[in-house]
Amino acid sequence: MSVEPAAPVQVPSALSPPAFHLLAKPSGSTCNIDCTYCFFLSKDALYPNDKQRMSEATLEAYIRQLLEAHRTPQVTVAWQGGEPTLMGLPFFARAVELVEKHRRPGQVVQQTFQTNGLLLDGAWCAFFKKHDFLVGLSVDGPRALHDAYRLDRRGQGTFDRVMDGWRHLRAHDVPFNVLCTVNAANQERGREVYRFFRDELSAQWIQFIPIVERATEETLAAANQGWGDRPGRGTRPLYTQTGGLVTERSVGGAQYGRFLVDVFEEWVRRDVGQVYVQLFDVTLEAHFGRHLLCIHAPTCGYGPALEHNGDLYTCDHFVEPGQELGNIHETPLVELVASPKLRRFGDDKRDRLTGQCQRCEVRFLCNGGCPKDRFATSADGEPGHNYMCAGLETFFQHTRPAMQVMANLLRNRKAPAEVMAWVAAEDARRDPYQPCPCGGGSKFKFCHGDRRA
Numbered sequence: 001m002s003v004e005p006a007a008p009v010q011v012p013s014a015l016s017p018p019a020f021h022l023l024a025k026p027s028g029s030t031c032n033i034d035c036t037y038c039f040f041l042s043k044d045a046l047y048p049n050d051k052q053r054m055s056e057a058t059l060e061a062y063i064r065q066l067l068e069a070h071r072t073p074q075v076t077v078a079w080q081g082g083e084p085t086l087m088g089l090p091f092f093a094r095a096v097e098l099v100e101k102h103r104r105p106g107q108v109v110q111q112t113f114q115t116n117g118l119l120l121d122g123a124w125c126a127f128f129k130k131h132d133f134l135v136g137l138s139v140d141g142p143r144a145l146h147d148a149y150r151l152d153r154r155g156q157g158t159f160d161r162v163m164d165g166w167r168h169l170r171a172h173d174v175p176f177n178v179l180c181t182v183n184a185a186n187q188e189r190g191r192e193v194y195r196f197f198r199d200e201l202s203a204q205w206i207q208f209i210p211i212v213e214r215a216t217e218e219t220l221a222a223a224n225q226g227w228g229d230r231p232g233r234g235t236r237p238l239y240t241q242t243g244g245l246v247t248e249r250s251v252g253g254a255q256y257g258r259f260l261v262d263v264f265e266e267w268v269r270r271d272v273g274q275v276y277v278q279l280f281d282v283t284l285e286a287h288f289g290r291h292l293l294c295i296h297a298p299t300c301g302y303g304p305a306l307e308h309n310g311d312l313y314t315c316d317h318f319v320e321p322g323q324e325l326g327n328i329h330e331t332p333l334v335e336l337v338a339s340p341k342l343r344r345f346g347d348d349k350r351d352r353l354t355g356q357c358q359r360c361e362v363r364f365l366c367n368g369g370c371p372k373d374r375f376a377t378s379a380d381g382e383p384g385h386n387y388m389c390a391g392l393e394t395f396f397q398h399t400r401p402a403m404q405v406m407a408n409l410l411r412n413r414k415a416p417a418e419v420m421a422w423v424a425a426e427d428a429r430r431d432p433y434q435p436c437p438c439g440g441g442s443k444f445k446f447c448h449g450d451r452r453a
């Protein structure tokens, strides 16, 4: 049995952020399935000969330090993976007890839980409901699109088993958010994917995450094989955010924009105020100068990732050598989140923008996107530009008129859903073959003004 040092006592520092969004990985990178694009599976190389299970001592150190480090009444305890259900229910029952033990009077704690859904049953869902967990369920669309990459270790699709988990969530009335990756298989089918979530899964909260798996000339062939230790697969490289190539599963930059526009065109005509798509919400907020998502905020560095043994990294996307901040058993969490290394990491997002980004009309909405995706060359030939720039620009430009209408409605204390009447009037007025004012024109299958169902 390994003996871990006692957790240090921490003193909140004026330099530490009042709140942050830490992602904890109690089962490290271990998972019960083998999604081909999941490069996190390769992170087992960081902890060789380690079963990757968070101990009770680390769990308590984490919960206590997280609650102590927050100077806001709201605290999010976010569980992620790997696959967190592999820890078993008693682990999370203990987490709930520890939150109650260490919560300060007035602190309101929301626990969130990202899962592939395979192990969800009545007991899990009753527990989530009882303790007000918000569950994120990973689904990539209807069966054929979901099963393109979300496979088990035998290479079989997981769709039916995820749907069983979804049924348990529904039966227990657990609030859930669908987390859908946008990848090479579903990138041209935005509207179909969205309709599936809305109509078949009754999803009210939806999040889209682009799959961008970087590779070098040397790693590309192995990377295209996938990242898990499926039998027959050769040596897997440890995934790091390096290289200017992408795997064949990665979404194209322009395609990502078209996917989002496709979804937006459906949403803005009938679902505003009923279905919440994370990127649409944060884009509307950005029209007020508020950035709720690190990816499009001017700076980042408030979303560190905690490994099973207490190691803290700068970000969930940067769990790799050189990005460690320390271990919470040795250095208080409050000090780690205030560390110059993490602040530098977050400020680099703003300080390393390319000239093209600095001049960009939609910079106030985009801010250059996530640093992990900045491996392309800008129009000026400058390195470090966002690989998905074309798509991001398309999305932000295309949605701007409707976003501005919604922002004005909010300023006038009206419901943003009234934008749907504006869109209907625009549709009636506009020649459907007239190019969209966003400049995308006929590039879009469903550009604004195109009234094909």
Ligand code: SF4
Residues within 6 Å of the ligand: 294, 295, 296, 300, 301, 302, 303, 315, 316, 317, 349, 369, 370, 371, 372
């Ligand atoms: S690197 Fe990207 S995902 Fe990580 S905190 Fe910064 S913007 Fe967010």
Ligand code: SF4
Residues within 6 Å of the ligand: 356, 357, 358, 360, 361, 362, 363, 366, 367, 368, 369, 386, 388, 389, 390, 392, 393
């Ligand atoms: S749309 Fe492109 S140029 Fe504009 S801020 Fe985003 S990444 Fe930079």
